[in-house]
Amino acid sequence: MAAKTKRSAAASGTTPDPYEIGPLGLYQLVDETGAEVAVLPEFPEGLPVRLLEAMLFQRALDQRMLNLQRQGRIGFYGTAKGQEGAVLGSGAAFAEQDWLFPALREGAIALWRGMQVDHYIAQCFGNSADPTKGRQMPCHYSDAPSRYVSLSSPIGTQITHAAGAARAVQIRGATDQIVGGWLGDGATSSNDFHAGLNFAAVWKAPIVYVCQNNQWAISVPAAAQTASETFAVKARAYGMPGLRVDGNDVLACYAATKLAADRARRGDGPTFIECLTFRLGGHSSSDDPSKYRDEDIAKTWEARDPLLRHRAWLVARDEWSEEQQDDFLAEAGKTISEAIARVEAAEPVATETLFTDVWATMPALLQDQADRLANEETV
Ligand SMILES: Cc1ncc(C[n+]2csc(CCOP(=O)(O)OP(=O)(O)O)c2C)c(N)n1
Numbered sequence: 266m267a268a269k270t271k272r273s274a275a276a277s278g279t280t281p282d283p284y285e286i287g288p289l290g291l292y293q294l295v296d297e298t299g300a301e302v303a304v305l306p307e308f309p310e311g312l313p314v315r316l317l318e319a320m321l322f323q324r325a326l327d328q329r330m331l332n333l334q335r336q337g338r339i340g341f342y343g344t345a346k347g348q349e350g351a352v353l354g355s356g357a358a359f360a361e362q363d364w365l366f367p368a369l370r371e372g373a374i375a376l377w378r379g380m381q382v383d384h385y386i387a388q389c390f391g392n393s394a395d396p397t398k399g400r401q402m403p404c405h406y407s408d409a410p411s412r413y414v415s416l417s418s419p420i421g422t423q424i425t426h427a428a429g430a431a432r433a434v435q436i437r438g439a440t441d442q443i444v445g446g447w448l449g450d451g452a453t454s455s456n457d458f459h460a461g462l463n464f465a466a467v468w469k470a471p472i473v474y475v476c477q478n479n480q481w482a483i484s485v486p487a488a489a490q491t492a493s494e495t496f497a498v499k500a501r502a503y504g505m506p507g508l509r510v511d512g513n514d515v516l517a518c519y520a521a522t523k524l525a526a527d528r529a530r531r532g533d534g535p536t537f538i539e540c541l542t543f544r545l546g547g548h549s550s551s552d553d554p555s556k557y558r559d560e561d562i563a564k565t566w567e568a569r570d571p572l573l574r575h576r577a578w579l580v581a582r583d584e585w586s587e588e589q590q591d592d593f594l595a596e597a598g599k600t601i602s603e604a605i606a607r608v609e610a611a612e613p614v615a616t617e618t619l620f621t622d623v624w625a626t627m628p629a630l631l632q633d634q635a636d637r638l639a640n641e642e643t644v
């Protein structure tokens with residue numbers, strides 16, 4: 266009910282502009298209770314429900330993948346728990362033809378763009394069901410059909426990859442394409458952050474950077490990461506707009522990223538968006554945050570869960586119900602279980618693939634090694 270009352274109060278105002286709010290404010294459309302705090306922009310038909318479904322699916326998938334790691338069935342996993350609003354809100358604002366360069370926690374965007382659930386899971390098993398042949402560490406997804414490019418483990422490297430791709434798009438005159446580049450708060454301290462943002466701004470490249478400020482870089486808090494007032498304000502130094510958005514408000518993340526994407530597509534240059542959120546879980550399956558942070562703070566952020574907020578907003582508009590949620594989660598659980606069963610049954614990656622995909626014509630010395638391996642000789 267609260268949502269409905271507030272909506273009519275807010276309806277007298279105008280839709281806020283995140284570019285006007287700027288890097289020191291906070292752009293928000295829906296508050297923690299699901300109530301509208303501003304006049305909302307128009308969203309494409311059906312998008313808000315799809316966003317909730319995708320967030321629910323990712324939360325369920327993350328938990329199942331973490332369980333697999335705990336059971337020793339995969340080696341490593343990192344969840345996006347608590348950040349699904351920032352991940353999917355930003356990711357959904359890009360178009361099919363765009364190129365995306367994710368950081369650590371954006372796998373849900375690949376699924377949103379059509380990556381098969383089997384491929385997502387297989388990447389973590391690293392077996393023959395994985396189109397990338399087990400060559401990357403778990404959670405380094407890539408999906409060629411959806412133009413979702415694998416990150417490299419060294420933090421921040423994707424920032425320059427994305428800037429280079431945006432410049433390439435420009436050189437080729439591909440005016441319908443833009444690039445998305447994601448990073449964490451910790452990555453703002455990397456050399457690549459400076460090189461990437463500087464390059465993108467100097468060339469007025471068609472790119473949107475999305476920084477998920479989840480307030481931690483493993484055990485380093487954001488306060489120890491920077492002396493700047495916000496992460497978004499750093500954009501000013503490079504000559505591009507910096508926006509600061511409530512990262513647990515999926516609609517605000519979508520609306521801000523869409524504005525930035527439209528701007529880049531018009532040829533008006535890059536935007537840097539800080540999404541303020543919180544990492545509810547550990548950094549990865551190898552981490553125990555209770556060793557270095559007060560978990561009572563995590564509890565206050567559980568109350569700001571992006572899934573609960575968006576669900577409350579949809580329920581207040583009669584666009585979602587408890588029954589729909591139960592049905593959706595039951596179906597999602599089934600999809601995930603069936604995919605895990607299929608993927609886990611796949612063979613290991615064939616040893617001879619060690620030699621493939623690098624050379625058009627294999628050098629003689631390497632061919633010799635491949636032959637000897639095939640004959641089970643010592644290489
Ligand atoms: C160059 C480099 N240094 C250290 C690491 C180890 N490392 C992996 S993730 C991470 C923290 C990243 O924090 P942030 O950018 O905030 O992303 P988040 O994990 O919070 O999503 C670090 C230090 C690394 N991968 N690369």
Ligand SMILES: [Mg+2]
Pocket residue numbers: 449450451477478479480481482483
């Ligand atoms: Mg972080």
